Amino acid sequence: MSVHELGEPLLEVRDLKVHFPTPDGLVKAVDGLSFDVRRGETFGIVGESGSGKSVTCLTALGLITRSNAELGGEVLFKGRDLLAMSGEELQKIRGKELAMIFQDPFACLHPMYRVGDQLVEAVRVHDPVSKQVARERVVELLSAVGIPRPRERFRDYPHQYSGGMRQRAMIAMALLHNPDVLIADEPTTALDVTVQAQILELIDRIKTEFRIGVILITHDLGVIADVAQTVMVMYAGRSMERAGVVDLFGKPLHPYTWGLLESIPTVVQKGTRLMPIEGAPPSLISVPPGCPFHPRCPHRFSPCDSERPDFKDRGGGHPEACHLSVEDKRRLWSERESRRTQVAV
């Protein structure tokens, strides 16, 4: 573990609950989630669609508020609770100390304004400098994120940029005010694989250079393995397991994580069978009682369908939420691993 190298916690999420009232019932998008993001750390959040990853981040950014959801718990950003802040206070933090980039760079820039002007606007929201000064800063950052001929591309409209360039522009926008935390919500999902790698490398470089905390949301474990230091696995709005990236991939402790790992195709172990997780994620209106994963878990036993397992550290700085004992889990995982490679032979 390299936790001791990391800086102070920037974002502390404590027992966060985000529930949306709908005509069909209460959608529990996030239900009791806790984690910390530290300076200089890339914190990966993994999970299937609808596991509450994006909702968590939009709530942290104050884009989901009490007017459209029932919120519980706290999100401390540098010690201040974001959930208790007024709209104006949040506006001052958003885009300045806390920035976010999104999944689809094709849709995230306004199609009718020049890219440069959109960035200049972002500068001047928080910093009342002249247009010229703002412009210089924008050009500098466009160049820093690897946009060629930034002075010319400044005048282009988003449709004249490629997908990778748009995501670079979004990253430049997020960095304009040297934020403390950058939230990246599936930043590479919509991009070509080669561009993906470049964008991830860029985010990693930024994290190191600016010493910021990065939250990287993805459903792609390969992306996480590349850049994250800590990984949290989410399921049905709860965290199932959290560990350093080496531990998570080497000694995963939760059956859901096992399922995720077994469903990644690999080239190294050619011939290894893909084993998808049976079943589908639960409806967030009626989450199964006990462990939300139990209906799909091959290792379920008596308490799984009635008692919700605590999310806690059972030794080794590797908290998880499962009723199985750590010894049982180590044994089961090594059995599954050997079974998987046998199938391949």
Next chain:
Amino acid sequence: MGRYVVRRLLWTVLVVLIVTLLTFIIFYVMPPGNPAVRFAGKQPTPELIAEVEHNLGLDRSLPEQYGLFVKRLFLGDGDECPVGISGCGWPGLGVSYDSRTAVREEMINRTPRTLALIVGAATIWLIMGVSIGVVSALKRRTIWDRLAMGFALFGISAPVFWLGLVALYVFSKTLQIEALGTGYVEFSSNPWGWFTHLLLPWFVLALLYAAFYARMTRGNLIDVMGEDYIRTARAKGLSERTVVLKHGLRASLTPIVTIFGLDIALLVGGAVITETVFNIQGLGNYTVQAAQGADLPAVTGVVVIAAFAVAFMNLLVDVAYAYLDPRVRYS
């Protein structure tokens, strides 16, 4: 862009030509009966009819008549004006059968009235419709939204002639406000009177369109506010006001521009009811009279103006669209 506009203008001329050809066929070739008979008095002799036909050019072949019509349209008919009639010139639109006046002169007199009506009403409905739509979109499912959409339903349902008469009854008859009465006052003679006499027609005509535009703006804005780039704008830390008025409205007004241009164009020659109720002697009014009286040159005159208005506004809309949405570029 310049080349594009020139090419489109040439197309506009072609469109106007095709429209006039269709009008010519509909009004000169298809109807039974001889227009010359109407001019020859109560007991026309064949010689008299022949003479009238000759004067009106009806004794020539149809292609020749149309050719002559086009030639006058483009070159003017100043040197061919019949005796005792003034106001011929460019563009030559012939002489009305009914009033024995040059159609061109009628157009010159009436077009400004119709334009004054349309431009004023359009300004009102655009401002009203868009602002009501914005409020309603932002306060969705509140009392304000319901009130606004109730207004829209009323505006769309209330017929213009009824609304016009009610307005006249209330303001002109009951409240005895003379300045709001019917008729058209020349701007040059009395600007204030011009303004006040147009107020009721403006609002009555605008209401229907304002209602449509409110619903359109509301729908568009609700869609746009769900777009990812609006989330980006919020994530930048912009105030909600800037997010809506700069980022949201910009994207949702673009489709409205298209409709706006065409609505204005269609009212040239189409604001019949408003012009009739408020006794504004404009183009719409003239069209109805001309069509009822089978006054062929008058009908063709209005059609030429209206066709030109539609074609020209189309061009304007396309140019505006390219300006508003950079993804659209014409070459």
